[in-house]
Amino acid sequence: xxxxxxxxxxxxxxxxEHAPALTIKDSKASPFGFDVFNYVLTQLSNYILAGKSQSRxxxxxxxxxxxxxxxxxxxxxxxxxxxxxxWIHILDCYTDPLGWKxxxxxxxxxxxxxxxxxxxxxxxxxxxLYSLIIEQGKGLIGQGKDRFSIAIDxxxxxxxxxxxxxxxxxxxxxRSHDQVSSIFWLLHSDLHEIKFTSVxxxxxxxxxSVEPFNQAAFGQRVDLENLxxxxxxxxxxxxxVRFKRRNGRVRVMVISMFxxxxxxxxxxxxxxxxxxxxxxxxx
Amino acid sequence: MATTKPRLSSFxxxxxxxxxxxxxxxxxxxxxxxxxSSGIADLDKILGGGFPLGSLVMVMEDAEAPHHMLLLRNxxxxxxxxxxxxxxxxxSKDPRGFLGTLPSPASLKHDKSRDRESEQEKxxxxxxxxxxxxxENQPNFDSHRDNKQDYCNEFDLRKPLERHYFTRQRxxxxxIQDSKNLAALQEHCASFLAQHQxxxxxxxxxxxxAIQSLCAPQCEHSNMDWEMLSFIKSLKGMVRSSNAVVxxxxxxxxxxxxxxxxWQHMADTLLSVAAIPDEDKELxxxxxxxxxxxxxxxxxxxxxxxxxxxxxxxxxxxxxxLQKRRFLVLECLNxxxxxxxxxxxxxxxxxCSGSSKAGTLDF
Numbered sequence: 001x002x003x004x005x006x007x008x009x010x011x012x013x014x015x016x017e018h019a020p021a022l023t024i025k026d027s028k029a030s031p032f033g034f035d036v037f038n039y040v041l042t043q044l045s046n047y048i049l050a051g052k053s054q055s056r057x058x059x060x061x062x063x064x065x066x067x068x069x070x071x072x073x074x075x076x077x078x079x080x081x082x083x084x085x086x087w088i089h090i091l092d093c094y095t096d097p098l099g100w101k102x103x104x105x106x107x108x109x110x111x112x113x114x115x116x117x118x119x120x121x122x123x124x125x126x127x128x129l130y131s132l133i134i135e136q137g138k139g140l141i142g143q144g145k146d147r148f149s150i151a152i153d154x155x156x157x158x159x160x161x162x163x164x165x166x167x168x169x170x171x172x173x174x175r176s177h178d179q180v181s182s183i184f185w186l187l188h189s190d191l192h193e194i195k196f197t198s199v200x201x202x203x204x205x206x207x208x209s210v211e212p213f214n215q216a217a218f219g220q221r222v223d224l225e226n227l228x229x230x231x232x233x234x235x236x237x238x239x240x241v242r243f244k245r246r247n248g249r250v251r252v253m254v255i256s257m258f259x260x261x262x263x264x265x266x267x268x269x270x271x272x273x274x275x276x277x278x279x280x281x282x283x
Numbered sequence: 284m285a286t287t288k289p290r291l292s293s294f295x296x297x298x299x300x301x302x303x304x305x306x307x308x309x310x311x312x313x314x315x316x317x318x319x320s321s322g323i324a325d326l327d328k329i330l331g332g333g334f335p336l337g338s339l340v341m342v343m344e345d346a347e348a349p350h351h352m353l354l355l356r357n358x359x360x361x362x363x364x365x366x367x368x369x370x371x372x373x374x375s376k377d378p379r380g381f382l383g384t385l386p387s388p389a390s391l392k393h394d395k396s397r398d399r400e401s402e403q404e405k406x407x408x409x410x411x412x413x414x415x416x417x418x419e420n421q422p423n424f425d426s427h428r429d430n431k432q433d434y435c436n437e438f439d440l441r442k443p444l445e446r447h448y449f450t451r452q453r454x455x456x457x458x459i460q461d462s463k464n465l466a467a468l469q470e471h472c473a474s475f476l477a478q479h480q481x482x483x484x485x486x487x488x489x490x491x492x493a494i495q496s497l498c499a500p501q502c503e504h505s506n507m508d509w510e511m512l513s514f515i516k517s518l519k520g521m522v523r524s525s526n527a528v529v530x531x532x533x534x535x536x537x538x539x540x541x542x543x544x545x546w547q548h549m550a551d552t553l554l555s556v557a558a559i560p561d562e563d564k565e566l567x568x569x570x571x572x573x574x575x576x577x578x579x580x581x582x583x584x585x586x587x588x589x590x591x592x593x594x595x596x597x598x599x600x601x602x603x604x605l606q607k608r609r610f611l612v613l614e615c616l617n618x619x620x621x622x623x624x625x626x627x628x629x630x631x632x633x634x635c636s637g638s639s640k641a642g643t644l645d646f
Contacts, residue, residue, distance in 0.1 A: 163506075164506065165502065165505055165506060168499075168500035168501040168505075169460065169501035171501075172374075172500075173501075176375065176376060195537065195539075198346070198536045198537055199500040202346040202500060202534055202536065202537060243561075244347050244348065245561055247561075248348040248603075249348070249558060249559055249561035250347045250348065250558045250559070250561060251560070251561040252560060
């Protein structure tokens with residue numbers, strides 16, 4: 001069922017319509033938004049590689065992870081990196097977003113990653129960022145009527161350097177660009193005022209929120225009684241999706257989500273290799 | 284100047300539903316007001332004639348559904364069909380492109396066949412002794428339909444409006460995304476309304492202003508609460524003394540609660556649209572006709588100019604349906620039959636207001 005979101009992004013938008021836009025929203029009660037983002041990213045990449053999607057390329061605007069992370073992620077999921085120059089490009093807003101370094105240390109980024117990425121050294125200028133994204137996207141798909149998709153690592157990071165109206169402006173301009181097939185972004189809702197979250201929900205056509213499995217357990221003192229419930233919140237979550245359908249109705253889906261840690265890496269702060277899978281909610 | 288309407292039956296009300304012969308698309312209403320059509324026949328009926336000239340109409344959007352666009356499209360198309368000048372402002376990059384999505388009036392042939400069908404269906408339901416009255420109505424109905432300058436046209440949402448409607452007359456499109464504040468939009472509105480000043484009761488030509496998503500987040504003015512409020516206030520003042528109607532749509536979820544309340548107070552006519560959940564079995568059981576509904580329309584306030592008498596509506600919530608996916612209709616919500624033993628049936632759904640409640644207010 002989470003594949004419904006990926007399929008909607010894969011199918012893209014009709015002629016003259018705005019591109020479908022997905023907001024992935026999480027909070028500290030259930031901090032799995034980034035895992036969901038990676039899941040959607042890999043699914044979309046698979047569709048693009050298999051030629052099943054409307055878009056023929058993907059531009060990743062990376063604010064909170066370096067390009068090497070994404071390269072490793074795709075490699076781990078079995079996606080061929082060697083031939084990736086023609087379908088994926090990563091805009092590096094992570095290494096030096098404000099242009100503080102006069103030179104950039106090449107060994108920060110691996111060889112593979114640097115061939116797939118380019119630097120953005122002024123994230124405060126969103127007009128420039130917009131042109132960079134469009135330029136990179138067009139570079140991937142070439143001339144003609146093809147389209148590309150965009151993934152924005154974290155809109156929460158984007159709004160740290162720019163005003164809400166300029167972030168809303170760039171997102172709506174990207175959505176309404178003829179050659180953008182679909183776009184999705186991540187948001188940590190508790191970092192912002194409700195107004196910003198409402199703005200993003202207004203701008204998107206699908207809102208996927210990650211909620212804790214046991215709502216009541218969060219926020220309470222860690223006692224022996226609720227310890228197991230709290231632990232559960234770090235392995236399971238509820239995935240709540242609202243689709244704005246073309247006929248003007250809203251479709252709501254709630255499914256449960258499991259986070260699986262592989263082997264040694266149990267470090268919750270930096271999950272190097274975690275997998276996420278979805279099952280229907282058994283009430 | 285005013286021609287009397289032929290009385291159809293002894294039970295008809297003598298409301299002067301007459302189109303002013305000089306000005307197409309404008310009709311006289313009670314208390315010296317003049318109406319223009321909203322482009323949706325059902326909405327005109329609900330509001331007691333249409334949108335009064337000189338009033339400010341506000342539509343509260345639902346962030347999850349684009350139904351306010353349906354209202355705007357019909358409003359703008361109706362104005363263009365009647366040759367009324369139009370000013371359209373929107374936060375999109377290409378506001379002029381929106382004109383290509385405006386609906387065209389349904390073809391006359393289609394209208395006649397549809398009416399005959401619906402008349403025949405009605406004939407089945409009406410008891411036999413009233414059929415003779417229905418027969419009397421028919422000839423008058425047809426002659427009305429022949430008149431191209433109908434007060435309210437029926438729009439086919441699948442057929443785009445012919446280009447000559449907006450190339451030959453004054454249609455001004457303004458983008459509000461890129462300007463730093465609302466001064467430019469205010470200039471445009473002021474100069475537009477200056478051309479439609481009301482002088483001693485005569486009406487040269489009515490004008491229409493449509494502003495879409497005034498507080499859209501991509502506009503820089505969207506976080507200037509007081510500036511937006513001043514703009515609306517000055518616009519309301521300007522439109523009061525002119526022969527024009529202003530329709531503004533806005534998403535209240537993006538404004539603070541106090542701002543929303545202030546904006547609602549500013550409006551003469553206040554409507555809101557709401558999305559409905561898809562494949563909702565509970566709602567399907569509660570409401571009949573759920574399959575055809577695309578959304579809900581709520582009427583919060585109806586403009587009353589030159590009078591202190593309030594307008595009491597029989598119902599305030601209507602369902603928005605697309606007949607044959609082309610024609611917009613508004614219908615009163617009908618609750619599915621409720622089990623009488625469970626007590627008052629009006630308590631079950633907050634959105635339906637029973638007509639018998641209005642009955643207690645009749646005097």
